[in-house]
Amino acid sequence: MSLSPVPPRLRQPNWRRRLLPILFQAAIGLLVLGAIALVLSNLQVNLIRRGLGLSFDWLGRPARFPLAQGFLPYKTADSYAWAFVVGFVNSLQVVVVGLVLSTILGVLAGAASFSGNWLLRQLANVYVAVARNIPPLLHLLFWYFVVFTTLPGVRGHVNALAAWLRLPISVEFMALLVGLTVYTGAYIAEVVRGGINSVPRGQWEAARSLGLNEGRTLRLVVLPQALRAILPGLNSQYINLAKNSTLAIAVGYSDIFSIVNTTFTQTGRSIEAFVILLLGFLVLDLLISGGMNLLNQVVLRRG
Amino acid sequence: MGGNGRVCHVKMALPSKPLMLAKSFKRFVIAPLLLTLASCATAPEDKVSLLDQVQSRGELRCGISGTLPGFSYLNDDGSYTGLDVDICRAVAAATVGDADKVDYTQLTAAQRFTALSSGEIDLLSRNTTQTLSRDSAGGNGLTFAPVIFYDGQGILVRRDRGVTTLEGLANQTVCVGSGTTTERNLNDVMQTRGIPYEALKFEQAPDRDQAYLNGSCAAVTADRSALNSSRSGFPSPDDHVILEESLSKEPLAPATVDGDDTWADAVRWVVYGLMEAEERGITQDNVADYVASATSGEQEENASLRRFLGIEGDLGTKLGLPNDFVVQAVEAVGNYGEIYGRHLGPDTRTAIPRGLNESHVNGGLHYAPPFN
Numbered sequence: 001m002s003l004s005p006v007p008p009r010l011r012q013p014n015w016r017r018r019l020l021p022i023l024f025q026a027a028i029g030l031l032v033l034g035a036i037a038l039v040l041s042n043l044q045v046n047l048i049r050r051g052l053g054l055s056f057d058w059l060g061r062p063a064r065f066p067l068a069q070g071f072l073p074y075k076t077a078d079s080y081a082w083a084f085v086v087g088f089v090n091s092l093q094v095v096v097v098g099l100v101l102s103t104i105l106g107v108l109a110g111a112a113s114f115s116g117n118w119l120l121r122q123l124a125n126v127y128v129a130v131a132r133n134i135p136p137l138l139h140l141l142f143w144y145f146v147v148f149t150t151l152p153g154v155r156g157h158v159n160a161l162a163a164w165l166r167l168p169i170s171v172e173f174m175a176l177l178v179g180l181t182v183y184t185g186a187y188i189a190e191v192v193r194g195g196i197n198s199v200p201r202g203q204w205e206a207a208r209s210l211g212l213n214e215g216r217t218l219r220l221v222v223l224p225q226a227l228r229a230i231l232p233g234l235n236s237q238y239i240n241l242a243k244n245s246t247l248a249i250a251v252g253y254s255d256i257f258s259i260v261n262t263t264f265t266q267t268g269r270s271i272e273a274f275v276i277l278l279l280g281f282l283v284l285d286l287l288i289s290g291g292m293n294l295l296n297q298v299v300l301r302r303g
Numbered sequence: 304m305g306g307n308g309r310v311c312h313v314k315m316a317l318p319s320k321p322l323m324l325a326k327s328f329k330r331f332v333i334a335p336l337l338l339t340l341a342s343c344a345t346a347p348e349d350k351v352s353l354l355d356q357v358q359s360r361g362e363l364r365c366g367i368s369g370t371l372p373g374f375s376y377l378n379d380d381g382s383y384t385g386l387d388v389d390i391c392r393a394v395a396a397a398t399v400g401d402a403d404k405v406d407y408t409q410l411t412a413a414q415r416f417t418a419l420s421s422g423e424i425d426l427l428s429r430n431t432t433q434t435l436s437r438d439s440a441g442g443n444g445l446t447f448a449p450v451i452f453y454d455g456q457g458i459l460v461r462r463d464r465g466v467t468t469l470e471g472l473a474n475q476t477v478c479v480g481s482g483t484t485t486e487r488n489l490n491d492v493m494q495t496r497g498i499p500y501e502a503l504k505f506e507q508a509p510d511r512d513q514a515y516l517n518g519s520c521a522a523v524t525a526d527r528s529a530l531n532s533s534r535s536g537f538p539s540p541d542d543h544v545i546l547e548e549s550l551s552k553e554p555l556a557p558a559t560v561d562g563d564d565t566w567a568d569a570v571r572w573v574v575y576g577l578m579e580a581e582e583r584g585i586t587q588d589n590v591a592d593y594v595a596s597a598t599s600g601e602q603e604e605n606a607s608l609r610r611f612l613g614i615e616g617d618l619g620t621k622l623g624l625p626n627d628f629v630v631q632a633v634e635a636v637g638n639y640g641e642i643y644g645r646h647l648g649p650d651t652r653t654a655i656p657r658g659l660n661e662s663h664v665n666g667g668l669h670y671a672p673p674f675n
Binding site for chain 2: 064065066067068069076077141144145149150155171172249250251252254258261262264265266267268270
């Protein structure tokens with residue numbers, strides 16, 4: 001009668017096997033907390049030493065800087081806080097319209113890359129290749145300085161559109177909107193293409209054998225199934241669009257970032273102003289994410 | 304946001320064997336971390352002045368605009384040139400003995416103060432207006448060196464618009480640079496005089512000018528010197544005029560971070576040295592003769608000149624600089640008048656009459672306190 005040899009790993013006492021991972025986790029946790037505490041204490045010590053305790057009193061003072069006509073009324077005697085609200089709504093405006101337009105553009109371009117029409121397919125490919133490989137800032141500068149302000153007549157059309165819609169639509173807004181839409185649309189087109197690709201070929205063939213034409217196959221059979229693969233990818237593209245909207249200052253549009261920029265040079269309150277900016281974007285991105293997750297659940301439930 | 308160059312570093316030694324991890328964690332990670340935390344919290348006040356840091360580094364880190372002809376602009380050969388740049392060069396010559404030992408950082412108006420207070424640059428020489436808010440600890444927390452250019456905010460319009468006063472801009476759009484004093488000045492003046500207007504903000508001066516040229520705005524506002532520089536780069540400069548009236552006082556001065564008096568004093572007296580040199584007629588070409596003459600020549604008995612040039616006394620040493628720091632600076636870039644003439648004089652593309660920027664002996668405002 002002999003005991004089978006115990007593997008050396010199991011010979012360790014029981015407590016040691018259980019305790020080690022817990023200790024490890026605790027150490028990592030401590031490390032993270034310590035790093036945060038280090039940063040915060042460094043910040044506070046240095047701020048206090050320079051006589052700059054964190055303070056938000058200045059938010060109520062008159063901003064005294066001009067802003068271009070936006071969605072909300074604004075006078076230069078209004079407070080910094082109101083200027084932030086105006087800027088946030090200006091950002092929201094371009095992000096929301098941009099989301100809708102870039103989705104339409106992206107889905108069209110993504111679907112077109114599966115078209116039987118050679119020309120349409122190549123056009124979609126060229127669009128994606130060109131738009132995706134140019135940095136977003138260059139997109140904006142191109143649309144603003146080349147298309148919207150240099151080409152004759154474009155400005156007049158934008159003004160006519162603004163008068164007709166009775167909305168404060170400026171050349172700057174249009175340049176930002178079109179730039180962001182074209183740039184993000186290309187990424188969405190790729191997401192859509194990937195989603196459609198994930199639908200088995202058999203589905204196309206089955207639809208065709210039922211006598212459905214190309215358009216109806218796509219609309220009734222393929223896209224509904226592709227949606228599951230598309231939605232998560234769309235989410236991150238939407239958030240990218242929201243983040244890229246901070247490039248607005250390059251084309252003279254008064255978004256939240258441009259206003260924070262002015263505010264912190266006027267007040268010297270860069271940390272507070274940036275905290276507000278970061279929170280604003282966190283809220284915006286969480287709203288987008290939350291909305292997309294909701295949509296995702298609906299799609300999944302419908303099967 | 305950080306302190307004056309003092310950063311809390313965490314050094315971590317990684318354990319060599321994974322099995323030792325738990326024990327090593329305590330020894331190598333947590334202990335130093337707590338130590339650092341404790342040392343950060345107590346924040347010792349024996350911080351090293353930027354002057355010592357610059358001297359031991361052997362290089363000055365200077366923040367400039369880089370997009371303003373006459374003040375700081377890229378040469379054809381890739382080096383920077385201009386009035387602001389020469390201030391950097393003079394300070395480098397006086398502190399580390401070589402005007403070329405400057406590391407330039409191009410900054411936008413909005414970036415400049417953060418770059419300075421975070422310790423990314425030692426000296427901000429970027430056509431920056433001295434104001435109370437920027438000077439005070441409760442504001443941007445800067446310390447200003449003497450004003451090197453007395454400016455005023457102006458308005459640039461197309462000549463064919465026929466606008467001669469601000470009232471002519473009623474209900475028009477004006478392009479402004481974001482993060483500058485000009486945004487607020489424009490608003491103050493227009494509101495006081497009851498002139499309705501719209502503003503378009505741009506972060507970069509070239510974008511602001513391009514938007515104006517493309518017709519997005521009827522006028523551009525900025526410091527008169529900046530408008531003058533911008534206009535010099537336009538396709539047909541003569542089609543644009545700067546309105547007679549000034550909207551504000553814009554004294555442009557180099558700045559250092561608050562709370563480092565040793566460094567601020569050094570920069571201040573280098574700038575004064577350039578002005579004093581002009582008053583005394585000491586130039587880049589004749590500074591060596593002056594030194595020779597004051598050492599053992601005609602001027603041997605001229606005590607104030609000897610002190611100024613660092614031959615006698617310890618003026619430079621008191622500042623923590625070489626005793627002949629003025630000589631070094633003037634040898635490198637010339638006196639203030641020469642610098643002005645080189646970048647903004649009548650023969651340059653960016654010519655601006657000296658006006659207030661003359662030495663006080665010629666009726667201007669540049670006046671250096673005694674070198675005593």
